[in-house]
Amino acid sequence: MLSIYSLVSPKCIYINPDVKSKEELLHMMVNGISSELGIADSELLYDAVMKREKMSVTSLGFGCAVPHALTAAVEKTSICAAVIKKGIDYTAPDEQPVSIVLMMIGPESGARIHLKLLSRIARFLHNEDFRNQLKQTETSDDFLRIIKNEEEKCL
Amino acid sequence: MKLLIFVLNKEEYLEEVLEAFVEAGIEGATMFDSEGMGRFLAYEIPLYAAFKEFMKGNKPYNKTIISVVKDEKVIERVKSLVDQIVGGLEKPGTGIMFTVPVDWAAGLVEFNEEY
Numbered sequence: 001m002l003s004i005y006s007l008v009s010p011k012c013i014y015i016n017p018d019v020k021s022k023e024e025l026l027h028m029m030v031n032g033i034s035s036e037l038g039i040a041d042s043e044l045l046y047d048a049v050m051k052r053e054k055m056s057v058t059s060l061g062f063g064c065a066v067p068h069a070l071t072a073a074v075e076k077t078s079i080c081a082a083v084i085k086k087g088i089d090y091t092a093p094d095e096q097p098v099s100i101v102l103m104m105i106g107p108e109s110g111a112r113i114h115l116k117l118l119s120r121i122a123r124f125l126h127n128e129d130f131r132n133q134l135k136q137t138e139t140s141d142d143f144l145r146i147i148k149n150e151e152e153k154c155l
Numbered sequence: 156m157k158l159l160i161f162v163l164n165k166e167e168y169l170e171e172v173l174e175a176f177v178e179a180g181i182e183g184a185t186m187f188d189s190e191g192m193g194r195f196l197a198y199e200i201p202l203y204a205a206f207k208e209f210m211k212g213n214k215p216y217n218k219t220i221i222s223v224v225k226d227e228k229v230i231e232r233v234k235s236l237v238d239q240i241v242g243g244l245e246k247p248g249t250g251i252m253f254t255v256p257v258d259w260a261a262g263l264v265e266f267n268e269e270y
Contacts, residue, residue, distance in 0.1 A: 052204075052205050055204045055205060056201040056204040057201065059201075060199070060202060066202060068205070069205075070205070070215060093201070112205070112207045115203075115206060116210065118202065118203070122202055
């Protein structure tokens with residue numbers, strides 16, 4: 001199985017980005033993935049992510065969200081992350097601000113692997129220690145190291 | 156001695172399946188309502204809401220029937236009869252049947268059958 005670690009680029013990890021809204025945050029993250037994958041029209045990805053958000057909010061609770069989408073606009077799965085220490089209004093059902101966001105975008109043909117990765121991310125984020133480590137991270141390298149350490153426990 | 160487990164996805168066949176169990180020589184079984192993992196994830200956990208289409212081959216609710224079977228020939232007969240009823244267990248979405256070894260059991264119905 002693909003690892004989360006291998007799909008996150010350090011350039012796609014945002015620590016305390018200057019964003020004021022969920023939409024602004026998702027736009028920034030989609031732009032990051034678009035640059036990483038060489039997608040000219042990042043709006044295609046944004047539209048796919050927002051379409052999924054409209055279906056139901058991708059907040060897990062505990063201040064975490066996993067926006068995701070399958071779209072024909074990409075050929076490989078990519079993950080982007082953001083840590084917003086003060087939190088951001090994500091219209092989460094528990095009404096709590098969200099401070100950890102992992103966005104995953106994959107090709108339409110990759111539903112199976114997408115589902116597996118989504119489940120792994122959700123499982124990790126249910127662990128309070130893991131969440132606290134991510135919330136305290138100061139650099140993208142730190143963020144990646146925490147993900148890698150957690151994934152190594154599953155090997 | 157085996158524990159026969161059968162998850163019947165097509166509940167409309169329950170009566171016929173139970174008749175087949177009895178016909179094959181199973182006089183005691185326990186059954187309960189069960190639910191597919193895919194349905195629960197896609198419909199009850201918002202994170203997986205986008206996978207309703209992906210999960211559509213899975214039946215939302217099913218029946219699980221379990222029975223301790225002493226005579227393993229009974230299992231072959233049950234399998235054959237159930238295949239005829241549901242149209243073949245190899246077809247996706249019909250059901251799953253499997254056995255696990257049982258090394259001890261108490262309280263089983265005693266059979267006095269002749270085949």
